[in-house]
Amino acid sequence: MYRWPRVLLVTASLVSIALSGCERPKDEQAQEDSDSGSAKTLRICFLPKKKGSPYFTSCAAGAKRAAEELGNVELIYDGPTDGSAAKAADMVDSWALQKGDVICVSASNPTVQARAMLKAADKGVRVITWDADTPAEARDFFVNQATEQEIGYALVDALARDIGGQPPVGEVAIVAADPSAANQNAWMKHMKVRLAEKYPRLNLVVVKFPGEDQKKAQQQTRDLLAAYPNLKGIWGISSVSFPAAAEAVLQSPWAGKVYVTGLSTPNVMKKYVVPADSSQPAVVKSVVLWSTEDLGYLTIRAAAALAQGTLKKGDKTFDAGRLGTKQIVGDNILLGKILVFTKDNIEDFDF
Amino acid sequence: MSLWRRIRAMEFWHELLLVGLLAGLLAGAWYFEQARDAEFVSWETQANLSSHMWEMALLTIPLTLIIITGGIDLSVGATMSLSAVTMGLAWRGGVGVWPAVGLALAVGLAAGSLNGAMVVFFRVHPLIITLATMSAYRGVAEGLIGAEPVSGFPAGFEALAEPLVAGVPPAGVLFVVLAAAAWVLLGRTAIGRELRAIGYNETAARFSGVAVARTKLLLYATSGLVAAVAAVLFVARRDTAKADVGAGLELAAITAVVLGGASIFGGRGRILGTVLGVLLLHEVRSLVAWRWNRDELTFIIVGALLILSVLVHSVLTRRKS
Known part of the structure; x- marks a missing residue:
C-alpha cells in the first residue's frame, strides 16, 4: 500500500549525508592539532x-x-x-x-x-x-578605534580644509541622527570646541536631528540649503545622514558650492568623491574614518x-x-x- | 475513514523522518565531536543551548493550531517587541517589575485579540491582517522606546531565566506543559476536531454548527498572550527590553511548524510534528554555529530541510492518489 521502504531509504541517505557532513571538520581538527605542535x-x-x-x-x-x-x-x-x-x-x-x-x-x-x-x-x-x-x-578591555575628541577634531579639520581659505570663513551646519545618540553628542561637543579654538570664522548655524532615516535626512538637508543660502559646508555625522546629505546637495543647485563631510566607508561615498560623470561636481572632498x-x-x-x-x-x-x-x-x-x-x-x- | 487513516499514516512517516534526521544529526555530532574539549551532545551543552529556543518554541504551539484552521499569525514577533517595550517602559516609569509583567501580558493579549477581531470581522486572509499588524506593532514599539534599551531588571525577576529542572529554565517546562495541553486539545477533544473542520472547509464547518468566529478570536488572542509570555522570558534572559526583541522569530516559528508537517492550507498538522520541527530547527542551528561558525550556512540548511519536508509530503500524496 505505501512505498515505505523508499521513505526509509530517503531517511537513511539523509542520515548518512548528515554523518558525512560531520566528518571533514574532524580531519581538519586533527590536522590543526598536529600542526600546532607543543x-x-x-x-x-x-x-x-x-x-x-x-x-x-x-x-x-x-x-x-x-x-x-x-x-x-x-x-x-x-x-x-x-x-x-x-x-x-x-x-x-x-x-x-x-x-x-x-x-x-x-x-x-x-x-x-x-x-x-x-x-x-x-x-x-x-x-x-x-x-x-x-x-x-x-x-x-575595549579596543577603541578613536577617541571622541579625535573624531570630533578630525571632522572639523577635514571640512575646514575642504572649504579652504586662510582662515576658512562661512556658515556650516550639522546633520546628526537621533538626539539621544551618546557617541554623536560627544563628537559634537568636541567639534564645537575645535571650531571655537581653531576656526572662529566658521559659524555653526544649526544642528538637525532627522533620526537614522535616509529620506528625512535628505529632506532636512534640502530645508537647510534653502534656509541658509550662504552655507559653505555640512557634516553628516552618522553613516545614514552623511550619504543622505551628500545626495541632497548633489541634486540641488548648490552642488559644488557646499561641501559635505562625515563618517562613512569609502565604497558608499566613492560616487560623491569621484563622480562617474566628470561633468558633475564632487560634493564630498573628504571622508573621515579609521583604518x-x-x-x-x-x-x-x-x-x-x-x-x-x-x-x-x-x-x-x-x-x-x-x-x-x-x-x-x-x-x-x-x-x-x-x-x-x-x-x-x-x-x-x-x- | 480510509482518508483519515491515510493522512495519519502520512504524518507518521513524516514524523519518523524528522526523528531520523534528529537522531542522525546528534549521532553524527556525538561521534565526530568526541575529540573536543566540550561536547555538543552532552546534557550540559544541550540544556544550556536550549535556552535559545524556548521563546520561539512557545510561539509554535498556538501557531500550529492557527495554521490547522487555515490561518497564520505573522505578528507574533512584533507582539513580543510591543510587550517587551511595554514592560520596559512601565518598569522604568516606576511600576514594580511584576505589575510591569502583568501589563506586558495584557498588551500581548490585546494585540492578539485585535488580530482575531480583524480576521473575524473583515473576512480578509489572516496573512494580510497580521502582515499589517506586524508592521504596526513593531512601529509602535520602536516609536515608544527610541534608541535607549531598558536594562538592569531586579535579580528576582531574572531568576525566570535560571535553570529549574535538570538545567532547563522555566520556559522549557512551560513549553512542555503548553505542548501537552495543545496535544490533548487537538487529539482528544471536540474542539480539536472543530479546528481541523475549519481548516478543511470553513463554510461547511460553520453550517455544521462550529462557532468559527469565537474559535478564531480565541486562537489569535492566545497567540498574542503566548507571544507576550515569550517576550517576558526573553527580557528576563537577556536583561534587555528593546524594540528588536522577537525580531524574525515569526519566520522561525512558521518554519518549525511547517517542518513539523502542518499544511499551510489548513486541516493538517500535529503537535508532535511541531515539537519535532522545533527540535530539528534548533539542533541544526546550534550545531552549525557550534561546529562550522557560518551563520550563512544555517540559512541554507534550514531552507533545504524545509524543501525536503515539503517534497516528502508531495511524494507521499502523489503515490496514493
Missing part, C-alpha cells in the same frame, strides 16, 4: 555586529592577518548575517560553552550582549569589546596578549606588533589613527 593554540572568537557588511569584512581581514602573524591563534569569525542582536548573544553563549580563550565582541545591542558576556566570563573565558562597547563590567583593517588587527593582538598574560589591567601601553606601541587609557586600548579618504586615495580601498 605551543598552546589560542582560540579567539571575533564577533561583528553584522557579518557580511563591507565595514566588518574589512575588519575581519585585519583580524586574519594578526592571527596569521601570531601563528598560534585559531581565529573564529562569525556573526549574525541579519544583524540580530539576540543571535549575536546566542553565538557568545555557544563559544563560551566550547571554552574558547577570548571572545571579542562588537556590540550591536550592548545590554543584550553584556548579559551573555558576563556568563562567558563566569565560565573562565576572557571577553573584550571592539568597535562598539558594552557596559565596562562585562569586559576586560578598519588595523582595528581588526589590533583587536586580535590584544586578545592574544590578554590570554597569554602579557596584557594586564592597569597597563599604560601595548605592543601591537606591526602597528607599533599603542596607548591604553583606563581600559580603552586606542587605535588612534584617523584615516581621511580623498579623491587621491579612495580608489585604493574596497570596503
Whole structure:
C-alpha cells in the first residue's frame, strides 16, 4: 500500500549525508592539532555586529592577518548575517560553552550582549569589546578605534580644509541622527570646541536631528540649503545622514558650492568623491574614518596578549606588533589613527 | 475513514523522518565531536543551548493550531517587541517589575485579540491582517522606546531565566506543559476536531454548527498572550527590553511548524510534528554555529530541510492518489 521502504531509504541517505557532513571538520581538527605542535593554540572568537557588511569584512581581514602573524591563534569569525542582536548573544553563549580563550565582541545591542558576556566570563573565558562597547563590567578591555575628541577634531579639520581659505570663513551646519545618540553628542561637543579654538570664522548655524532615516535626512538637508543660502559646508555625522546629505546637495543647485563631510566607508561615498560623470561636481572632498583593517588587527593582538598574560589591567601601553606601541587609557586600548579618504586615495580601498 | 487513516499514516512517516534526521544529526555530532574539549551532545551543552529556543518554541504551539484552521499569525514577533517595550517602559516609569509583567501580558493579549477581531470581522486572509499588524506593532514599539534599551531588571525577576529542572529554565517546562495541553486539545477533544473542520472547509464547518468566529478570536488572542509570555522570558534572559526583541522569530516559528508537517492550507498538522520541527530547527542551528561558525550556512540548511519536508509530503500524496 505505501512505498515505505523508499521513505526509509530517503531517511537513511539523509542520515548518512548528515554523518558525512560531520566528518571533514574532524580531519581538519586533527590536522590543526598536529600542526600546532607543543605551543598552546589560542582560540579567539571575533564577533561583528553584522557579518557580511563591507565595514566588518574589512575588519575581519585585519583580524586574519594578526592571527596569521601570531601563528598560534585559531581565529573564529562569525556573526549574525541579519544583524540580530539576540543571535549575536546566542553565538557568545555557544563559544563560551566550547571554552574558547577570548571572545571579542562588537556590540550591536550592548545590554543584550553584556548579559551573555558576563556568563562567558563566569565560565573562565576572557571577553573584550571592539568597535562598539558594552557596559565596562562585562569586559576586560575595549579596543577603541578613536577617541571622541579625535573624531570630533578630525571632522572639523577635514571640512575646514575642504572649504579652504586662510582662515576658512562661512556658515556650516550639522546633520546628526537621533538626539539621544551618546557617541554623536560627544563628537559634537568636541567639534564645537575645535571650531571655537581653531576656526572662529566658521559659524555653526544649526544642528538637525532627522533620526537614522535616509529620506528625512535628505529632506532636512534640502530645508537647510534653502534656509541658509550662504552655507559653505555640512557634516553628516552618522553613516545614514552623511550619504543622505551628500545626495541632497548633489541634486540641488548648490552642488559644488557646499561641501559635505562625515563618517562613512569609502565604497558608499566613492560616487560623491569621484563622480562617474566628470561633468558633475564632487560634493564630498573628504571622508573621515579609521583604518578598519588595523582595528581588526589590533583587536586580535590584544586578545592574544590578554590570554597569554602579557596584557594586564592597569597597563599604560601595548605592543601591537606591526602597528607599533599603542596607548591604553583606563581600559580603552586606542587605535588612534584617523584615516581621511580623498579623491587621491579612495580608489585604493574596497570596503 | 480510509482518508483519515491515510493522512495519519502520512504524518507518521513524516514524523519518523524528522526523528531520523534528529537522531542522525546528534549521532553524527556525538561521534565526530568526541575529540573536543566540550561536547555538543552532552546534557550540559544541550540544556544550556536550549535556552535559545524556548521563546520561539512557545510561539509554535498556538501557531500550529492557527495554521490547522487555515490561518497564520505573522505578528507574533512584533507582539513580543510591543510587550517587551511595554514592560520596559512601565518598569522604568516606576511600576514594580511584576505589575510591569502583568501589563506586558495584557498588551500581548490585546494585540492578539485585535488580530482575531480583524480576521473575524473583515473576512480578509489572516496573512494580510497580521502582515499589517506586524508592521504596526513593531512601529509602535520602536516609536515608544527610541534608541535607549531598558536594562538592569531586579535579580528576582531574572531568576525566570535560571535553570529549574535538570538545567532547563522555566520556559522549557512551560513549553512542555503548553505542548501537552495543545496535544490533548487537538487529539482528544471536540474542539480539536472543530479546528481541523475549519481548516478543511470553513463554510461547511460553520453550517455544521462550529462557532468559527469565537474559535478564531480565541486562537489569535492566545497567540498574542503566548507571544507576550515569550517576550517576558526573553527580557528576563537577556536583561534587555528593546524594540528588536522577537525580531524574525515569526519566520522561525512558521518554519518549525511547517517542518513539523502542518499544511499551510489548513486541516493538517500535529503537535508532535511541531515539537519535532522545533527540535530539528534548533539542533541544526546550534550545531552549525557550534561546529562550522557560518551563520550563512544555517540559512541554507534550514531552507533545504524545509524543501525536503515539503517534497516528502508531495511524494507521499502523489503515490496514493
